[in-house]
Each structure stands twice: as structure tokens, then as C-alpha cells.
């Protein structure tokens with residue numbers, strides 16, 4: 001991983017009043033950088049957007065590919081704009097943490113996964129790292145929407161499958177996966193997650209973590225290059 005971490009000069013939490021403007025900002029960033037991303041397809045773990053503060057919260061959006069398409073539906077739907085699926089379906093507001101019980105995307109996570117995340121987040125905070133949830137549990141409808149958007153963006157079911165699972169196969173729908181951010185949090189988890197049974201599963205998704213309790217004693221299992229390599233996705 002080659003995250004280039006910028007100096008931490010911006011506030012960690014985006015004031016709620018600014019959230020309404022975020023889709024435009026993100027769409028603009030996508031418009032500028034989307035083509036660079038497409039042009040440099042060799043690496044999916046580090047992109048120019050990683051250096052942008054506002055983008056570091058948006059691992060989940062990268063996961064379903066919304067960044068690559070200027071104005072893609074994913075940007076707006078994930079932020080819960082009118083007409084889109086909202087928090088009840090698993091969209092999480094900016095600044096959500098693993099302690100936000102009232103948010104369904106957090107509350108509906110597997111209790112063991114959530115417990116491990118809370119322990120890790122507490123210890124990360126002691127190291128000066130705050131862990132945010134970019135996406136957690138998702139309803140089947142939300143997952144289906146993400147998949148539709150990915151297929152539309154990538155042009156094929158096969159390419160979309162590298163990033164977005166179906167409602168039947170996604171560990172997000174079963175509450176067994178979480179996408180965390182920003183990059184200092186994923187870096188912290190990369191170094192310490194196994195102590196809590198929290199493992200990165202896919203090489204192309206440094207933000208996506210699942211619980212592997214055996215990792216506490218035996219370290220995390222080898223990663224799949226991307227979800228298409230995961231036998232769970234072969235349904």
C-alpha cells in the first residue's frame with residue numbers, strides 16, 4: 001500500500017451543514033480524477049484520490065466504483081438524498097463511528113464483529129487514530145442498487161463483480177463486513193486488526209474488514225486479490 005498521508009490540518013468531522021454540499025464536491029472530484037483512475041488501471045489500492053481528505057471517508061464509494069463515474073448515482077444514494085435509499089437501508093452519514101448504535105448500518109452488524117470493531121476503535125483512539133464507518137450492514141435493496149450502478153459504470157457484470165457483490169453473496173448484507181476509513185484508520189487496522197480478529201479480505205479493498213476470530217492466534221488468512229477470487233462469490 002502506498003497511501004500518501006497529507007498533513008492533518010482539516011477537521012475530522014464534517015459539520016452536518018456541509019454534508020448537503022458534499023455530493024457536488026465529490027462529483028467534481030470524480031469528474032477531475034475519474035479519468036485518471038481509469039487510465040491507471042494497474043493499481044486499485046492507491047489512487048490520486050487517496051490524498052484528498054474528503055475522499056478518505058469514501059472508501060465505500062470507491063468500493064462500488066462511484067468515483068470513476070462523474071455524477072454516478074452511488075454518490076447521491078450513499079449520502080441519502082431524496083429519492084434514494086437511506087439510512088434504514090444501510091447508508092451511513094459522514095462521520096459515523098462503530099459506536100453509533102442508532103444508525104442501522106452499524107446496529108445491524110454482527111454483534112461479534114461490532115464488538116471487535118469497538119475494541120479496536122478504542123485502542124486506535126489511544127494511538128490518536130479515529131476509525132470511521134463508511135459502510136456496514138446494507139439491505140438487499142441497497143446492495144442491489146449498488147450493483148446496478150456498478151454494472152452501469154463498468155459496462156459489464158464481470159467487471160462490476162470485482163467490486164460489488166450481489167445481495168445474495170455480499171457479506172455486507174449479512175452484517176459480516178464493514179468498510180472503514182480514513183486511510184490512517186485502515187493503516188492502523190492493517191497493523192493491529194488481527195489482534196482483534198479483524199482481517200482485510202480483498203487485496204483491492206484496503207477498507208473492507210471482516211471478523212476472522214482465528215486470526216487472533218494465527219494472523220489473518222491470505223487475501224483474495226479481489227472478490228471474484230472469493231469462493232463465497234461463486235453462487
Ligand SMILES: [Zn+2]
Pocket residue numbers: 063172177178179205207208209
Ligand atoms: Zn466492503
